[in-house]
Amino acid sequence: MTGTQYKFRIDRAPNSFSRILKNLFLVSALVALIVPAYTHSANARSNPRYASIVVDFDTGLVLSERYADKKLHPASLTKAMTLMMMFDAINSGRVGLKDRIRMSKHAASMVPSKLNIPIGSTIRVEDAIYALVTKSANDVAAAMAEHLGGTESNFAKMMTAKARQIGMKNTRFMNASGLHNPRQVSTARDMAIMARTMINDYPGQYKYFSKRYFTYQGKTYRNHNRLMESYKGMDGLKTGYVSASGFNLVASAVQNNHRLIGVVFGGRSTSTRNAHMANILDNGFEKIGQIKVAAFRNVPVPKPKPALLQALASLNAIAPAAAQKGSSQWANLNTSLQNGMFGRLVGEGDIDPAASNRIETGLMAIAAHKGEAYKAPARTQAPNRIQPARIKVPSGASDSTRLTSINQAWAIQIGAFTSRAQTDKALGQAVLKLPEGLRNGQPVIVPTKKGNGWLFRARLNGYSEAQALAACRYLKDCIPVHPNVTR
Template identity: 35%
Template sequence: MNGVSLAAGKPASGSVLRAGERRRPAGRLAAAALLAGGLAAAAWAGSAAAYTKSSITIDARSGLVLQSHNADARHPPASLSKLMTLYLTFEAISRGRFGWNTRVRISRYAATRQPSKLYLRTGQRIRVRDLVYGTAIKSANDAAAALAEKIAGSERRFARLMTQRARQLGMRRTVFGTASGLPARGQRTTARDMAILARSLIHHFPQYSDVFSTRFYRFGRRTFRNTNRLLRSNPRVDGMKTGYTRRARYNLVTSARKGDVQLITVVLGARTSRHRYRKTGRLLAHGWRTARNSAHLRKTPYGYVRIAMRDGVGGKPAGTKARRGGTAHAKAAVRTGKRKQVAAVPRRRPDNKPRIDISLASSAVAAPRIAPDRRQVRQTAAGSNANRRRVHGVQVGAFYRRHQARSALRRAMRALPKSYRNRASSTIVRKRVNRRSVYLARLMGFGLRQAQRACGTVRRRGIDCLPVSVRVAAKGVAGGAPAAKRVAGRSEKAKPRRYAIQVGAFDRYKWARRGLERAHKVLPERLAEGTSNRILAKRNRSRRPIYRARITGLSFSEAREACHILKRRSLDCMAIRTSASG
C-alpha cells in the first residue's frame, strides 16, 4: 500500500505525520481492509443468490425434494399456465373427445390474443396437433386460447376447469385465470405446485413427452424454435416450459435425465433470461450430486412432492376411506347440511335394508341414492319374461329437489358423446323414502355394455354414476318414458297433451318450415312421436304476415323438456298452452 507498511507497523519512508495526528495501528487497518473485502464478497454472493424469487428441485420418479428455496411463495405463473392447458388437452385426447388431427375453428377472441402468438386468423381451422406444438414450443397465446375454447367453450370456463384440476392434482396454492398465462386478477402459483404439475405430466402422459423435447417445429411456411435454450445447450435436458411477463419476470420449468435419474427443477422470478438458465444449471448439478448421496437422502428435511394417480383425477373419487364409510358420510352430510362431496360407493348391507349414500352429481346436499333391490329385480325377472324386456340406463344421482335432478341430468348429458346423447332419454323418477320424496335422475335407453361405458365416461367428468336396469313391457321400450312410469310404480295413464312449443316467428313461410325441420332433427323420437306441426299466420301492426312455427300434441313436462333440448342446441323455443281448437 502507498502510505502504510503492514509488515513493520511503522510509517513508510516519505510519509510524515501532521501536527495533532496520531498513528493508527497497522492491525486495525488490516482488520478494516479484510472486513470491507468480506462485506463486498458477501454482498456479491447475496446478489447472486437473490436474483430468483423461488426454486425447487425434485426427483421425478420418487418426488423427493432435493433442494427448496421459498418453494411455497406465491408468484404469477406467466406462460407456465400453458402446462396445465396442455395437461387438459392430453386428457381430452386420451378420453376420445377429439383427435390429434381434429380441426379447431379459431374464434375472434383467440385470434386477438396478445403475443407471443402464431398470428392465427379468425375463422381459420387448425389441427389440434399444430395448436399443441404451437403452445408448447412457440408459447403461442392464441393457440392456447383456441384449445381452451375447444375443451370448455370459453377461456373463463376453462380457467375454472384448470383450477379444479389443479386441486385434484394436489396444487393447493394455485389459481389460474387464463389458459395462456396472460395477466389476470388473482392468478398465482408456487414453485412446489409447478413441480407437482410437471411430475403429473411426466407420469400421466408419457406418450406426449416428445412435445416438450422438440427443438424446432414447422407450421405452414414458418419454422419455430423452442423457447427453452437448455434443449440446445444441455444434452441431458429433455423438455418442459419457459414463462415471462413483466410482473412475473423470467420463469423456467425443466426436466432432465442422467442415467436412471430424472430431475425436475422450477425457477421463478429470475431477473433476466440468462439468470434463469444459469440457476437451472446449478440446480441440476446439485441435484445429480444429491440424488446419489444416500446419507443426504436419509436426513433430508425437504420431504416429498406427491401427485394424484391418474385414475383419481378427473372425476373418480380419490381415497378409500370415503368409499368404505359412504353410508356414514351420507347421513352426516344430510344431517348437518354441509356442502361436502363424499365418494358414493356404499359398503355391503343385508338385503332387507336399503342402500343409501351421497351423490356427487350436485354441489348442493344431495338426497340419499336408492340402489335397486336385487331381490326385486330377480322377482320381476321370474315373471312374464315373454311379454317384458330389460331396459338399461344409468342413474346419476338422487336428490330432494327436482331441479337438482334436472341439473344433474344436464351435466351428465354434456359429459356423454354425441352418439350416446342421441340414444339417451332423460327420466326423473319420484320415490318416497322415510316419508320424504326423492327424485332419481336417470338416463335410459342403452344396452348393457353401453350403460357401463356411459357410466365410465360420466365418472371421469366428476359425476357419480350407477348402472341400472328395469323390465318394462315390450310396447314401452322404444319411448323410454313408459319405462320410467313402471319404475316409479305408477299406472300407465295418458297425459293430457294440451301444450305446444313454438320454435320461432318468421317473416316467410319457408323459413318457418325450415325452423320446424331443424327442431325435429334435434328432438328425440320419443318426444316427436305423436306430435303435429302447425304454422299459424297472423298479421302484425304493420299488416305484415308473421308465421309462427309450432309443434303441438305435447304434455307439460314434454314441452319443457323439448324446450330445454332445443335451447341447449342454441335454438329458440317457448312452451305454450294451446286452446281446444289448437
C-alpha cells in the same frame, strides 16, 4: 540523531506495511465469503417475484426450495396445464391429433406471442400442441380452450379442478394462455407437482416438450427454452413471461439415471433465469448422487436349498390351520429343523441369545427365499421398546394424513445390520426419534444373504410417500422405500 530516526522508520515501514496488507487480505477474504451469500439472500429479498424448487422425480424428495409456497403469477407456464387437459381429451378418445381447432374472434384477439391464424381458419390438434410448446402461442391456447371447454372461462375452471385433483393446492387458473390476470396464481411447488404429473402420467405426450423447432406454414419457430440446447440431459418443459411475473421456467433433466424437476419464478432476464436454473439443478444432481433412495427393481430370488424347500412345503401346508389356531409360524416347525437347519443356514451374524429369536431369524430366511418381507410380531420387539403412539388426526383433517394401507405403503429403511439384536435396537431407537404423528409404522425386517452370513434391513412400513420423506428427515442414513419393494 535525525538520520538514525529516519532509518528506524524506514526499517519499520515494511513490517507495518506488511501487516496492513495482511489485514487487508484477510478482510478481502472475509468479504469474498460473505458478500456472495449476502448478495444472493439480498437479491432474493429484493425480488418479490422470485421462488424456486428442485424435486427428485422418482421420489418427490425436495432437494432445494426457496419461497416455494409463495403465490405468484405463472405466466405461460399455464400452457402446460392447458396441454395436460388436451392430452386427457386425446387419451380418452374425445379428440384426435388430426382433428381441427377453429380460430374464433376471441382467440384471434389475443396479444402476442401468437401464430396470427385468421378468424375462422383451423389448425390441426398436433400442430396446436407444438405451437404451445415452442412458440407459446396465446391465440392457439385460447382456441384450444374453447375447443375443449366451450368458452375459455369455463375451460379455466376445468383447469383449476384438474390442478386440485393432482395436488396443486395453491393454484387458480383464469385463462388458458397465462396472459396476466391478477387472480391467476400458482406456486413453485405446485408447478413441480404439475411437471411431475406430466412426466409420470403422460409419458407418450411428454415428448412434445422436447421439440426444439416447429415449422408451420413455411415459418420455423424455435423453442423458448434455450437450456435444452446447453444443459446436459434437459428434455422439457415450459417457459413463461409477463411483466408481473418475471421470467419463469419449469424444466426437467436427466443425468446418471436421475431425473430432476426444477422451477424458477421471477427471473430478471432469460439469461439470469437460465443460469440460476442450471445452478440449482447442478446442486440438485450433486445432492441426489449422495442420497441412495431405494427404488423398485426385480431382485432375483436365490434357488432354495433342499432343506429349505422341505420347510417351505410344510409351512404352506399348515399355514391355514395355524392361522385358525392362532399359533405362530415358527412353533409349527419340528425341533430338528429348528435346531439343525436354521442353526447352519442363518446362525452366522445372529447373536441373539433367545432361541425363539433364532428360530424367527430362520423364518425371515424363508421369507427372503420366498421373495417376501418378514413382518416382526409384537413379541419379538426389542426389550424396553416404547410402543409407537397412535397418530392423532386433527378434526377435519383429510384421510391423507393417516398412515397408508400396508399393501400400498411406502416404508423407511433405517439401516442394515449383521445382528438381529442390532436390528431390533435400531428399530426401537428410530421410533423414539420420530415425532408422534410418524411413530405408527409397522416394524419390518428384510433379510438378505451376504456371503457366509445374513444382513438384516430394518424398516418401518405403512407410510404415504410424503410421510416417508418427512420421517427420513428425522433419522440419519434413512432411505425412503417404494411400495413395490415392501410387498
